[in-house]
Amino acid sequence: MKVVRGFYSVAYSVRLCRPDVICAYPITPQTEIVERLAEMYANGELGNCEYVTAESEFGAASILVGASATGARTFTATCSQGLILMSEVLWNASGMRLPIVLVNANRSLSAPLSIWNDHQDSMAMRDAGIIQVYAESNQEVHDMIPQAYKVAEDRRVMLPFMVCMDGYKLTHAYEPVDLLDQEIVDGFLPAYDPPVKLTTKKPLTFGSYATPDCYMEFRVAMHDAMDRARKVMDNVFQEWAEVSGRDWGGHISNGEEAETCVIAMGSLAGLVRNVVEELRKEGKSVSFIKLRTFRPFPAEELRKALTGASKVIVFERSLSLGSEPPVTLDVKSAIQKMGIDVYSVVVGLGGRDVPRELVKSTIQEVLEDRVKPGLHFKAKQFEEVIP
Secondary structure, three states, X not given: OEEEEHHHHHHHHHHHOOOOEEEEOOOOOOHHHHXXXXXXXXXXXXXXXXXXXXXXXXXXXXXXXXXXXXXXXXXXXXXXXXXXXXXXXXXXXXHOOOOOEEEEEEOOOOOOOOOOOOOHHHHOOOXXXXXXXXXXXXXXXXXXXXXXXXXXXXXXXXXXXXXXEEOOOOOOOEEEEOOOOHHHHHHHOOOOOOOOOOOXXXXXXXXOOOOOOOHHHHHHHHHHHHHHHHHHHHHHXXXXXXXXXXXXXXXXXXXXXXXXXXXXXXXXXXXXXXXXXXXXXXXXOEEEEEEOEEEOOOHHHHHHHOOOOOEEEEEEOOOOOOOOOHHHHHHHHHOOOOOOEEEEEEOOHHHOOOOHHHHHHHHHHHHOOOXXXXXXXXXXXXXXXXX
């Protein structure tokens, strides 16, 4: 056990996974992840890995697409505008079935400019064919990196994998982390053996032009791969629990059944769980679900966990402008036939603090029927609205 910052816990875990190519471009608040990896590279700690500094996030993702297509195990980290700049390439990466692993240090999107934490950046990529898992702590992020490679590189999956960690809340935080041993990771994660790869001896085409008579089949194949990823992730999560002794649960982590259930993900999960436990001690019929996997969305697991519930509160840290927030939409889709009222509560955009008192009062309002189901913003009310 060692007290380290979130940056270091990520870089250390990436090193243990023996990547072949790391490509990076700095952007706050993920910069120190790739700085630590650059330091390891300079010190000869990354073995035969190639470390490339790109001219932009678009360039970094493009380099990794080329490297992954040749059979290399690859890694990068980014966030916010950097992730959006990568987006064109990452959509190509998923379409070409390249298992690139990246860490996204969740950060708000412009404009207005904000360098602080929320989930709007990764949510904007929810339909890109990239697996998304949201971590609550730096230990969970540290443990998730080897699992991400094992899932992404499974021949039944072959899709990019994005591990999401809250910027500043985790990246800059010092936490006790049980750092993994190389022996444990080597025994868990085999060397990458791609089903196909680019070589000079056997030329192939990746990401070719597709006419209308075959394009849809490619997208359906990606959808099927994402669906298969659910079972692969179940197996990998279970295997990791046996190997490491740390069980982070499956796609969701939930407590006992109750009339009212509260859902949260990322670093906010710890606070919400603690408030729910306090309310339960006061005799309130309330429970907590931590949502770990957002893509593929764990609809079946959620339905089982919400058996007996009549109300669901979803704490959101993102928006889908002109519609309901992203997590709420998927939750409502999963439970639409169960007759459960859904309360969508948007908090913490742009890094705004989410006080314990706010979480507790919000849950109490629902428990006491003082608010109606639907969308609720926990933000200041401005007298003058700027159009």
